Amino acid sequence: MTAAGPGTVRPGGRTARIRAAVRAATLAELAERGYAGFTVDGVAARSGVHKTTLYRRWSGTDGLIADALDLAAGEPWPVPDTGTLDGDLHALAGLVLTGFADPETGPVARAFVQAAAQSPAAARALHAFFARRHEQSAAIVVRAVARGEAPAGTDPAEVVRLAVAPLYYRLFVSGEPLDQAAAARAAAAACAAARAGLLTT
Amino acid sequence: MTAAGPGTVRPGGRTARIRAAVRAATLAELAERGYAGFTVDGVAARSGVHKTTLYRRWSGTDGLIADALDLAAGEPWPVPDTGTLDGDLHALAGLVLTGFADPETGPVARAFVQAAAQSPAAARALHAFFARRHEQSAAIVVRAVARGEAPAGTDPAEVVRLAVAPLYYRLFVSGEPLDQAAAARAAAAACAAARAGLLTT
Numbered sequence: 122m123t124a125a126g127p128g129t130v131r132p133g134g135r136t137a138r139i140r141a142a143v144r145a146a147t148l149a150e151l152a153e154r155g156y157a158g159f160t161v162d163g164v165a166a167r168s169g170v171h172k173t174t175l176y177r178r179w180s181g182t183d184g185l186i187a188d189a190l191d192l193a194a195g196e197p198w199p200v201p202d203t204g205t206l207d208g209d210l211h212a213l214a215g216l217v218l219t220g221f222a223d224p225e226t227g228p229v230a231r232a233f234v235q236a237a238a239q240s241p242a243a244a245r246a247l248h249a250f251f252a253r254r255h256e257q258s259a260a261i262v263v264r265a266v267a268r269g270e271a272p273a274g275t276d277p278a279e280v281v282r283l284a285v286a287p288l289y290y291r292l293f294v295s296g297e298p299l300d301q302a303a304a305a306r307a308a309a310a311a312c313a314a315a316r317a318g319l320l321t322t
Numbered sequence: 323m324t325a326a327g328p329g330t331v332r333p334g335g336r337t338a339r340i341r342a343a344v345r346a347a348t349l350a351e352l353a354e355r356g357y358a359g360f361t362v363d364g365v366a367a368r369s370g371v372h373k374t375t376l377y378r379r380w381s382g383t384d385g386l387i388a389d390a391l392d393l394a395a396g397e398p399w400p401v402p403d404t405g406t407l408d409g410d411l412h413a414l415a416g417l418v419l420t421g422f423a424d425p426e427t428g429p430v431a432r433a434f435v436q437a438a439a440q441s442p443a444a445a446r447a448l449h450a451f452f453a454r455r456h457e458q459s460a461a462i463v464v465r466a467v468a469r470g471e472a473p474a475g476t477d478p479a480e481v482v483r484l485a486v487a488p489l490y491y492r493l494f495v496s497g498e499p500l501d502q503a504a505a506a507r508a509a510a511a512a513c514a515a516a517r518a519g520l521l522t523t
Contacts, residue, residue: 157440234495238439239358248497255496282488282496283511289495290487294435295456296449310484310515319510 140188142168143175147189152225156232161185183240190233190246194253206265207312210284213258214304217288221299234293255281262315274321283320284311341389343369344376348390353426357433362386384441391434391447395454407466408513411485414459415505418489422500435494456482463516475522484521485512 146168150159159182165172179185201212221227233250236243259277266275287307291297314320347369351360360383366373380386402413422428434451437444460478467476488508492498515521 235439237497238436238494244497247495251496251498279507282491283484283508286487286491286495286508287483289491290483293439293494294448294487294490295452295483296438296445297452306480306515306521307484307487309520310511313518313520314507314511314514317514319514320507 139170139174140192143170143179143185144189144192146170147185148229151186151189151229151232153228155228156186156235159186159232183236183243186233186236186240187242187246190243190250194246194250198254198257200257200260202260202264206261206268206270206315207309209261209265210280210308210312211305213261213281214284214288214308215301217285218299218301218304221288221292231292234289265315271315272318272321275315275318276320276322279320279322280311280315283314284308340371340375341393344371344380344386345390345393347371348386349430352387352390352430352433354429356429357387357436360387360433384437384444387434387437387441388443388447391444391451395447395451399455399458401458401461403461403465407462407469407471407516408510410462410466411481411509411513412506414462414482415485415489415509416502418486419500419502419505422489422493432493435490466516472516473519473522476516476519477521477523480521480523481512481516484515485509 143164146164147159149167150163154163161172161175161182164170164185165175175185179188199216201209201216203209203212220230233243233247237247238244255278258281262271262275262277262280265271266273271280284307287310288299288304291299291303311320344365347365348360350368351364355364362373362376362383365371365386366376369376376386380389400417402410402417404410404413421431434444434448438448439445456479459482463472463476463478463481466472467474472481485508488511489500489505492500492504512521
């Protein structure tokens with residue numbers, strides 16, 4: 122937002138407050154009802170923001186979800202830094218595992234992927250979210266290369282993809298249970314492939 | 323089907339023919355319109371089977387998709403047999419890649435995953451489909467263990483999951499392009515992990 126001129130009622134501040142309230146309501150509704158039960162009415166009731174405002178600014182459920190994802194992508198994220206590539210990748214896969222197991226964040230994360238399967242706007246927001254996560258997680262691989270654990274030219278995003286992809290595959294494709302052993306195998310495999318120089322660009 | 327008694331009008335044969343026609347129409351509709359444009363009316367028009375019959379036997383779009391998946395799961399599938407684990411896993415990832423790139427099978431495969439994100443019946447059918455694919459592909463790993471390429475106790479399904487999961491992750495989660503290089507890296511990484519004994523049960 123640009124600075125508000127004199128005489129205005131801090132439009133930037135008010136807009137930001139409404140957006141934050143709507144986003145909080147969106148996340149709470151998704152956590153409680155999942156994507157199938159997510160409605161503009163629910164967000165209106167929970168946020169206290171009128172339905173017509175929600176439709177005007179966010180155009181509907183998919184716009185609300187896309188905006189929540191945009192805000193999530195910009196937030197700081199605890200990129201693991203354990204001192205080894207293997208440790209970092211295990212911690213990274215562990216973050217995905219605990220995120221989906223959490224009764225609050227799990228349904229929201231599932232809803233985001235479900236929304237992307239149906240709405241181009243939600244899909245764009247989800248893809249931007251993952252691009253940002255890959256960028257943030259790249260530090261893990263940059264440090265590993267600096268320590269000599271993986272060869273120069275190792276593609277950071279590819280290492281990250283391989284460490285987490287099997288978890289998403291189980292959840293959204295094959296429908297198999299996620300557990301610590303599955304997360305550990307995905308991390309160990311990604312680490313071995315990176316060390317062997319199989320993931321260079 | 324059990325054998326038909328005398329005097330019946332070959333109910334098994336007729337039922338099977340209708341099911342096959344409905345399934346062919348379901349696949350053609352999904353290929354042409356995707357999941358978003360898939361309707362019972364479309365399947366009725368294309369198959370020549372009356373809409374009320376479709377609703378009565380398949381209950382709706384998700385039942386039609388689930389039945390098409392059930393039939394697909396039972397079909398023979400060209401499990402690669404190149405003589406090496408690395409070759410087989412590259413061929414396996416290549417099958418996924420070309421399946422999604424194909425203008426006929428690609429939209430159908432995408433529609434199956436999208437349907438599973440929204441319908442419990444489609445999800446159950448998709449999970450059974452992948453369980454069957456994992457079983458069929460297990461031969462790749464059984465042969466590799468017999469050749470001494472991977473240690474005894476290597477989990478066949480886990481090797482297969484790791485070889486294909488990064489492709490599904492790009493398609494349905496991060497929204498990144500699929501290409502031959504991505505498929506090759508996924509296969510090479512799964513192979514390296516199996517050889518290193520990281521995927522034993």
